[in-house]
Amino acid sequence: xxxxxxxxxxxxxxxxxxxxxxxxxxxxxxxxxxxxxxxxxxxxxxxxxxxxxxxxxxxxxxxxxxxxxxxxxxxxxxxxxxxxxxxxxxxxxxxxxxxxxxxxxxxxxxxxxxxxxxxxxxxxxxxxxxxxxxxxxxxxxxxxxxxxxxxxxxxxxxxxxxxxxxxxxxxxxxxxxxxxxxxxxxxxxxxxxxxxxxxxxxxxxxxxxxxxxxxxxxxxxxxxxxxxxxxxxxxxxxxxxxxxxxxxxxxxxxxxxxxxxxxxxxxxxxxxxxxxxxxxxxxxxxxxxxxxxxxxxxxxxxxxxxxxxxxxxxxx
Amino acid sequence: xxxxxxxxxxxxxxxxxxxxxxxxxxxxxxxxxxxxxxxxxxxxxxxxxxxxxxxxxxxxxxxxxxxxxxxxxxxxxxxxxxxxxxxxxxxxxxxxxxxxxxxxxxxxxxxxxxxxxxxxxxxxxxxxxxxxxxxxxxxxxxxxxxxxxxxxxxxxxxxxxxxxxxxxxxxxxxxxxxxxxxxxxxxxxxxxx
Amino acid sequence: xxxxxxxxxxxxxxxxxxxxxxxxxxxxxxxxxxxxxxxxxxxxxxxxxxxxxxxxxxxxxxxxxxxxxxxxxxxxxxxxxxxxxxxxxxxxxxxxxxxxxxxxxxxxxxxxxxxxxxxxxxxxxxxxxxxxxxxxxxxxxxxxxxxxxxxxxxxxxxxxxxxxxxxxxxxxxxxxxxxxxxxxxxxxxxxxxxxxxxxxxxxxxxxxxxxxxxxxxxxxxxxxxxxxxxxxxxxxxxxxxxxxxxxxxxxxxxxxxxxxxxxxxxxxxxxxxxxxxxxxxxxxxxxxxxxxxxxxxxxxxxxxxxxxxxxxxxxxxxxxxxxxxxxxxxxxxxxxxxxxxxxxxxxxxxxxxxxxxxxxxxxxxxxxxxxxxxxxxxxxxxxxxxxxxxxxxxxxxxxxxxxxxxxxxxxxxxxxxxxxxxxxxxxxxxxxxxxxxxxxxxxxxxxxx
Ligand SMILES: [Zn+2]
Numbered sequence: 034x035x036x037x038x039x040x041x042x043x044x045x046x047x048x049x050x051x052x053x054x055x056x057x058x059x060x061x062x063x064x065x066x067x068x069x070x071x072x073x074x075x076x077x078x079x080x081x082x083x084x085x086x087x088x089x090x091x092x093x094x095x096x097x098x099x100x101x102x103x104x105x106x107x108x109x110x111x112x113x114x115x116x117x118x119x120x121x122x123x124x125x126x127x128x129x130x131x132x133x134x135x136x137x138x139x140x141x142x143x144x145x146x147x148x149x150x151x152x153x154x155x156x157x158x159x160x161x162x163x164x165x166x167x168x169x170x171x172x173x174x175x176x177x178x179x180x181x182x183x184x185x186x187x188x189x190x191x192x193x194x195x196x197x198x199x200x201x202x203x204x205x206x207x208x209x210x211x212x213x214x215x216x217x218x219x220x221x222x223x224x225x226x227x228x229x230x231x232x233x234x235x236x237x238x239x240x241x242x243x244x245x246x247x248x249x250x251x252x253x254x255x256x257x258x259x260x261x262x263x264x265x266x267x268x269x270x271x272x273x274x275x276x277x278x279x280x281x282x283x284x285x286x287x288x289x290x291x292x293x294x295x296x297x298x299x300x301x302x303x304x305x306x307x308x309x310x311x312x313x314x315x316x317x318x319x320x321x322x323x324x325x326x327x328x329x330x331x332x333x334x335x336x337x338x339x340x341x342x343x344x345x346x347x348x349x
Numbered sequence: 350x351x352x353x354x355x356x357x358x359x360x361x362x363x364x365x366x367x368x369x370x371x372x373x374x375x376x377x378x379x380x381x382x383x384x385x386x387x388x389x390x391x392x393x394x395x396x397x398x399x400x401x402x403x404x405x406x407x408x409x410x411x412x413x414x415x416x417x418x419x420x421x422x423x424x425x426x427x428x429x430x431x432x433x434x435x436x437x438x439x440x441x442x443x444x445x446x447x448x449x450x451x452x453x454x455x456x457x458x459x460x461x462x463x464x465x466x467x468x469x470x471x472x473x474x475x476x477x478x479x480x481x482x483x484x485x486x487x488x489x490x491x492x493x494x495x496x497x498x499x500x501x502x503x504x505x506x507x508x509x510x511x512x513x514x515x516x517x518x519x520x521x522x523x524x525x526x527x528x529x530x531x532x533x534x535x536x537x538x539x540x541x542x
Numbered sequence: 543x544x545x546x547x548x549x550x551x552x553x554x555x556x557x558x559x560x561x562x563x564x565x566x567x568x569x570x571x572x573x574x575x576x577x578x579x580x581x582x583x584x585x586x587x588x589x590x591x592x593x594x595x596x597x598x599x600x601x602x603x604x605x606x607x608x609x610x611x612x613x614x615x616x617x618x619x620x621x622x623x624x625x626x627x628x629x630x631x632x633x634x635x636x637x638x639x640x641x642x643x644x645x646x647x648x649x650x651x652x653x654x655x656x657x658x659x660x661x662x663x664x665x666x667x668x669x670x671x672x673x674x675x676x677x678x679x680x681x682x683x684x685x686x687x688x689x690x691x692x693x694x695x696x697x698x699x700x701x702x703x704x705x706x707x708x709x710x711x712x713x714x715x716x717x718x719x720x721x722x723x724x725x726x727x728x729x730x731x732x733x734x735x736x737x738x739x740x741x742x743x744x745x746x747x748x749x750x751x752x753x754x755x756x757x758x759x760x761x762x763x764x765x766x767x768x769x770x771x772x773x774x775x776x777x778x779x780x781x782x783x784x785x786x787x788x789x790x791x792x793x794x795x796x797x798x799x800x801x802x803x804x805x806x807x808x809x810x811x812x813x814x815x816x817x818x819x820x821x822x823x824x825x826x827x828x829x830x831x832x833x834x835x836x837x838x839x840x841x842x843x844x845x846x847x848x849x850x851x852x853x854x855x856x857x858x859x860x861x862x863x864x865x866x867x868x869x870x871x872x873x874x875x876x877x878x879x880x881x882x883x884x885x886x887x888x889x890x891x892x893x894x895x896x897x898x899x900x901x902x903x904x905x906x907x908x909x910x911x912x913x914x915x916x917x918x919x920x921x922x923x924x925x926x927x928x929x930x931x932x933x934x935x936x937x938x939x940x941x942x943x944x945x946x947x948x949x950x951x952x953x954x955x956x957x958x959x960x961x962x963x964x965x966x967x968x969x970x971x972x973x974x975x976x977x978x979x980x981x982x983x984x985x986x987x988x989x990x991x
Pocket of ligand 1: 699
């Protein structure tokens with residue numbers, strides 16, 4: 034794999050391979066020595082143009098477990114925020130000998146630009162670009178669902194026939210987009226539930242159903258319910274009247290959670306607004322995978338780094 | 350033209366002999382863990398464990414597993430990306446005798462990686478190495494303790510090792526040089542194709 | 543220098559093909575078309591062999607960003623004039639969003655003078671509608687109208703005059719001197735942080751959408767205002783099928799509205815955004831295939847009056863970056879005729895007579911520009927262009943004559959080639975090559991004197 038920029042266009046075989054390798058990486062976490070020498074001598078740069086401590090430390094842990102050297106380059110408060118261009122930053126990283134760059138950027142497509150530019154030869158992992166994609170989040174979500182459903186026999190399997198309902202700010206969610214493509218590629222059926230203002234205007238190309246009614250979606254008995262974080266500032270831009278109304282209509286509250294089957298998997302990419310899009314009872318329930326998602330994130334990112342930084346760079 | 354060196358019966362006899370030798374050197378089947386190196390080494394390890402259980406009916410707990418070495422190789426970035434296989438270490442290996450099993454011993458680099466991998470799982474008392482074929486051309490100071498067949502070969506030759514469970518047939522054969530320019534065993538990976 | 547004599551040197555253009563397919567000769571002398579006919583001869587004339595070349599009246603671009611004063615790293619009046627000449631233009635209307643803004647008589651006269659000094663084309667300044675393009679107070683429209691530049695077209699292009707009352711006042715006020723307000727139709731609230739056409743593709747790419755309705759609603763408002771106050775409105779760079787419908791309705795109602803489409807909106811679609819190559823970032827954005835088809839149909843049936851380039855040069859760093867940070871705009875003067883050729887001539891929608899109308903006579907008329915767009919008549923100013931319609935070329939950086947390289951057509955194969963351009967009777971481009979600036983400047987200065 035040359036770069037990991039999006040889940041759209043990723044084949045089923047590629048996705049399953051990555052998830053299977055992530056299983057092997059997860060096994061490492063159970064050993065006495067939780068570290069592999071695989072990426073010794075490789076340098077991974079975490080290039081974050083947006084604050085995201087969770088994602089950054091997850092990538093950092095993944096790289097370190099593979100023995101890579103990690104450089105954290107937070108663009109906030111650095112020369113970048115003083116107007117240095119992406120190009121100059123990329124060339125600086127290239128001069129530092131970065132083998133892999135994990136980039137988080139507020140502009141959709143920035144990782145793609147970095148990968149195609151010729152400014153830097155490193156493998157690029159998209160750690161979230163604008164409202165476009167966040168592929169490793171979707172991969173860890175798929176990994177989490179697969180493990181919940183198949184346990185130790187998950188290797189090699191897809192998510193055929195699994196029904197997943199994603200609820201919340203679909204319009205601005207890179208997590209929703211990446212999950213949409215990946216989960217459907219793996220055979221799942223995805224439906225999206227949101228206020229009409231928070232659904233994209235035209236979803237004709239999306240392999241998903243969409244609707245506005247969370248209660249109907251709950252009663253349809255999905256295998257997985259994925260709640261997205263709602264940003265408070267959306268309120269000010271008139272996407273919905275206020276958080277109380279949002280919570281009443283689109284929050285996974287105790288009552289709605291109670292109507293879900295015991296076996297339903299409840300997911301959230303974090304950080305959660307408890308009491309807004311998800312109740313504490315739902316977040317802390319046995320069906321909730323919130324904490325597993327964090328642990329699995331490291332395994333999936335190890336797999337991604339391995340696939341990116343191993344193999345002949347000239348190939349593929 | 351491929352020339353068959355071992356047929357299915359030859360392979361079976363070699364594995365039984367290796368099993369006897371392992372028991373002899375370990376003075377029984379106590380504290381013995383047999384770990385195959387994927388893919389074909391795992392099959393051979395399982396067969397050796399079964400043979401030991403037949404030879405020594407009292408040995409009820411011959412532990413067998415697999416040890417993947419992909420993440421410990423030293424040629425990352427020089428070859429195509431390898432897909433790792435599963436590692437399954439049955440219980441603790443501290444203080445036991447571990448017999449590593451591989452199909453073909455060549456440069457020794459796979460075994461070097463396996464020794465590193467093993468160290469991350471625990472601290473065995475003794476580590477031994479069993480291989481079905483030793484074709485020479487070592488690049489590291491490594492030797493096998495138990496060998497099914499020594500097969501002196503030139504680096505231009507190609508060793509084919511097929512096992513029923515993996516390949517659907519079973520033999521060891523040797524080819525001439527890479528006339529067609531195709532992949533050569535040992536160029537980037539040890540073992541057989 | 544030979545230029546002094548060249549100024550008075552007549553040209554004999556032999557065997558040019560008129561838009562109707564007939565072949566004829568032209569004699570250019572004293573800045574005018576002196577003779578048209580077959581078998582012409584003229585002692586001492588430079589002879590131009592125009593076999594196989596179409597002769598068109600010099601092209602007039604109602605919408606060009608020349609960037610000077612203020613943004614000379616992107617383009618100057620000289621380099622922009624050169625790009626225009628290479629594209630077959632003999633006149634460009636220079637948009638007002640310079641720095642300082644062209645919102646006073648002093649600035650527009652400076653632009654006029656720099657254009658005259660360059661001498662490649664007539665540079666006709668456009669005046670800003672509001673002071674500093676800020677959309678708050680009317681600029682001194684009357685002073686600009688009576689200045690040496692005789693400004694008739696007023697535009698805040700780059701920004702929309704979104705305040706309906708201010709727009710009404712501007713439309714009313716320009717009636718005093720037969721002016722026209724050229725509106726960049728973009729409802730600002732509906733397009734905050736907009737990056738590309740809003741639709742299925744923006745949904746997928748996670749880009750803030752620029753909805754068609756943000757253009758259409760302003761056009762609808764403006765045509766009703768123009769009707770109400772009985773004034774002239776010009777709609778810049780129409781980009782959506784809905785806008786074409788609104789304008790068609792307005793024209794049927796007798797409203798004095800004219801409209802332009804850019805070459806890029808007639809050829810390119812939003813699919814090009816997929817690779818995040820900022821050369822394809824433009825405002826209004828590239829739209830869907832259906833919109834392109836509607837614009838072509840609108841141009842063919844007269845709903846859209848003209849083609850104008852919206853030539854918008856930007857330095858390298860404004861495009862070599864992530865999409866959100868990139869500047870809007872494309873250079874388009876050098877490629878305009880080829881792109882229009884590809885989009886509407888090769889598709890059979892327009893013939894070369896139509897091209898002369900939409901790229902020369904009508905833009906000159908909308909802009910009330912004398913000395914341009916008068917067609918190929920004896921006695922008309924010698925403003926003309928020779929075009930080889932049979933040529934085909936892979937367009938490259940070397941084909942750009944302006945200062946900036948932000949062309950969406952690099953590496954694309956385009957039909958046709960401008961072979962020669964004549965302005966005020968002298969050649970600015972001959973054999974496809976630009977004539978040197980010092981020669982042209984000397985010629986231009988002389989003719990003006
Ligand atoms: Zn504009």
